[in-house]
Amino acid sequence: MEFEVKITGYDHQGRGLGRINNKIIFIPNTMINEVVKVRITKDKKNYYEGKVLEFIEKNINRKENICKYYPACGGCNILHLPYQEQLEYKQDKVINILNKYVDTNLNIKSIIPSDKQFNYRNKVTLQTDNNNIGYYNKNSNNLIQIDKCLLLDENLNEYIKTIENKNNKIVLRCNNNKVLDNDSYIIKEIGNYKYKVSLDSFFQINDNVTFKMYEKIKEYVNSTKEDNILDLYCGTGTIGIYVSESANEVLGIEINKKAIKDANENKKINNITNITFISDDVSHVINKIDFKPSIVIVDPPRAGLDEKTIKCIIKMKPKRIVYTSCDPMTLARDLNYFKYYYNIDEITPFDMFPNTYHVECVTLLNIK
Ligand SMILES: C[S@@+](CC[C@H](N)C(=O)[O-])C[C@H]1O[C@@H](n2cnc3c(N)ncnc32)[C@H](O)[C@@H]1O
Incomplete structure (x- = not known):
């Protein structure tokens, strides 16, 4: 069956949304205010998914014919939105998720854009x-x-x-x-530091936004030479090294052995003497380490933090936690644990992945 639908907003995956007889429908590659003829591709209890058969009214700002593989290849989801609208979409996404699931009074800053909208992936x-x-x-x-x-x-x-x-x-x-x-391996440079990275180790995808994000993390960490900083999910040691100058000691923990090998080389390359790395699963080792952090940095994968790790961090009572997240939904879930012990003082979104629905957030939490 075919239906005519007006697009009134977007979902978390950048799909346009509209309604058919009051039931919501998600339609990829559509833009707000467009009217489209659609075929239903999935009929679920609470929603439909649809595919555009014909554009009846197009948004005049739609970007067209940019890439011959879009949207089929799946790498981009919002390539058809002008960049300013992409940024607004991501800003709204972060605000909507965090307001809905955490608190309506959060201090969410304006999203930091990427200097490059294309050719940014390393x-x-x-x-x-x-x-x-x-x-x-x-x-x-x-x-x-x-x-x-x-x-x-x-x-x-x-x-x-x-x-x-x-x-x-x-x-x-x-x-x-x-x-x-x-x-x-290759050597990457972010700010004043050089990082050796093997093919299998995690390294942020967009160098320009990584620099801006690490600067924000450093600002939120706001450490002095007295501070002991725990850098959880540290990858090749990048963030720990970035903040090590203003720290007494830094301890990085990362599961990937190759990344830890790189991290130890990075320590040498940058002449850093106050940082140590452990290769282990954060949730296995966090309650066994002999390290009392005054500041904790976390940068977990999309799944966010597990309950045990959150409880251990809270028990350590660091004065500050700086949480970098690549998924606002799991960030919201985790902030709901921390919020009873920590004030959520500031959240800055970053556009690490232009033309996709993904958004990074750095959050500053200070102990109550
Ligand atoms: C988003 S990356 C952050 C890396 C680093 N902070 C950076 O900016 O390059 C997440 C890292 O967590 C590591 N990781 C995933 N699960 C882990 C676990 N259970 N324990 C420790 N590290 C883990 C991954 O290997 C990856 O290097």
Whole structure:
């Protein structure tokens, strides 16, 4: 069946939303105020999902014909929105989630934009099939062959053209004009620090926004030479090293052994003597460490913090917690634990991933 729907807003995945007989419908690649003819692709108890058959009224600000693989490849979700509208969408998303699930009086700052809307990604994972190279289609494992991707650093796009062996998954990462495709490493520079990164270690995707975000983390950490700082989910030690100058001691914990190997090299490269790293699962080791932090930094994966880790942090009574999150929903869940013991003083969103629905947030919590 076909229906005519007016788009009145967006959901957390950047899909337009409207209503059919009062039941909500989510429709990808639509924009507010557009009127579309849709086919229902999923009929659930409380909502529909739909696909555009025809645009009856288009938003005059819609960006079109930017990428021939959009929206099929699934890498971008909101490429059709002008950048300012993308930023407004992400700002509203953070405000809506945190107001709804945590508190309506939070101090949420304006989102910090990315200087680059395209060519910002320093890493890519490509799939291969039958000597073709590309991304998997959003909803299937069908390969969308690509010659280049607008989100990738130009050095990665140039490198993709030269790949001959198209038989396995291919992971690439770059620094200036060096592209890493094997078991070696590259050196990344953020602010005054140099970081050695292997292909398997986590490193933030967008260098320009990473710099802005690390500066904000440092401002929120606001430490002195007296402070002992615990850096949980520390990756290659980047944030701990970034704040180490104003600290007595820093302890970083990270599960990925290779990342910890990089972190120890990074300590040497940057001549830092007051930082130590432990390779372990945060939730296994946090109640066993002999370290009394005055400040705790956390930067967990999308799933956020587990209950045991939250309880251990609260028990340690640091005067400050600086929480970097890549998912406002799990951030909201975790802030609901902390809020009884800590004031949620400030939240700054960052646009680490332009043209996608993803948004990073850095939150400052001070003990009550
Ligand atoms: C979002 S990244 C942050 C890395 C680092 N703070 C940075 O800015 O580059 C999250 C990190 O948590 C690590 N990780 C995931 N689960 C973990 C766990 N249970 N214990 C310790 N580290 C974990 C991942 O390997 C990854 O390096």
